[in-house]
Amino acid sequence: MRSMGWLYPFRSRPWAEIAAEFHRLAAARPVYRPMSEVVDSVLAANTVLLGTTSLGDLIVVDRPVPRAPWGAVVVSGPWSRRSAVGPGLVRVEHLGADGEADERPVDEAVPLFWCFVTRKFGVVPAAQVS
Numbered sequence: 001m002r003s004m005g006w007l008y009p010f011r012s013r014p015w016a017e018i019a020a021e022f023h024r025l026a027a028a029r030p031v032y033r034p035m036s037e038v039v040d041s042v043l044a045a046n047t048v049l050l051g052t053t054s055l056g057d058l059i060v061v062d063r064p065v066p067r068a069p070w071g072a073v074v075v076s077g078p079w080s081r082r083s084a085v086g087p088g089l090v091r092v093e094h095l096g097a098d099g100e101a102d103e104r105p106v107d108e109a110v111p112l113f114w115c116f117v118t119r120k121f122g123v124v125p126a127a128q129v130s
Contacts, residue, residue: 013051016043035075041110049063059072059074060073060117062122072096073093074094075091076093077090090112091103
């Protein structure tokens with residue numbers, strides 16, 4: 001588990017571009033399917049979240065664009081060079097002052113992602129807003 005935030009500037013990418021990237025990866029390597037599902041859930045929720053990718057990991061922050069050091073929710077899988085994740089698992093972690101991480105089976109990727117985003121940024125998917 002890391003603590004503190006990342007020190008370089010955050011450069012967001014359009015969610016549609018990120019979705020296209022993960023759908024291409026998932027078509028070639030099914031292990032990326034949970035990543036495309038997480039991104040699809042962000043698109044469907046139409047939230048204020050910003051995203052980018054790094055070596056196959058998804059990096060998500062809240063608006064406005066944070067200044068360094070910034071905290072992020074990072075989604076990784078077995079391909080990740082950042083963290084060791086076992087086969088069939090997805091890792092969601094908050095990189096920031098309180099650094100927290102959890103690993104779950106890939107079919108829990110979307111709920112785990114939204115659990116972290118809601119706790120860390122106060123953003124809930126549209127389906128959960130009451």
